[in-house]
Amino acid sequence: MSAQEAEELARTLGALADPVRLRLFSLVAATHEVCSCELEAPLGRSQPTISHHTKVLADAGLIVGERRGRWTWWHVVPERLAAVRSALGG
Amino acid sequence: MSAQEAEELARTLGALADPVRLRLFSLVAATHEVCSCELEAPLGRSQPTISHHTKVLADAGLIVGERRGRWTWWHVVPERLAAVRSALGG
DNA sequence: GCAAAGCATCGACGTATATCAATCTATCAG
């Protein structure tokens, strides 16, 4: 594995290597589409913290946010998660 | 996903979310058995740093070290990696 | 236009992590 490949994969895994982000991702995956405002309560984190975590996951390509009016609706990118699993030895 | 499950999975993913550890793991997996002294050169890190990273991966259950004489021989735990991939695909 | 709602950004704070030099422990060769 090249240093560049490792750097890239490590960044993606790092996006998932946080308990709050794992549960956030799980919530988005379970409901297929959620707005940020619905994530604060179940995760017990402030609005800026939720915004931070959604950004990290989005930058990693694991979720995508669609802006509709005042709300941002999040949904998962299953191909991206599959790519991570594949890179881990699939 | 429960907070406890997320904490556990995050810790394991965190062990893999580092470029040096990913390449280290890749080297161990490729050669089936490697001693620590053979890892410093290809990874370009000092001996204490290599020792630190092998410990992190071992604590996560991803590799196992067997002490034979002066050398510690490392090999991967494929079931552990499979469990991680499974947890990501559930 | 104005106020409220949803979300992003900034600044700050505490903690965790990656790294190395120095040191310690254990093992082997002579």
Added chain:
DNA sequence: CTGATAGATTGATATACGTCGATGCTTTGC
């Protein structure tokens, strides 16, 4: 026993990260 080697541990340092309060931006509703 002595010197050398493999590896672990400690201490120090720089950087990254999670978190929140305060603030800014954009859209909605009146």
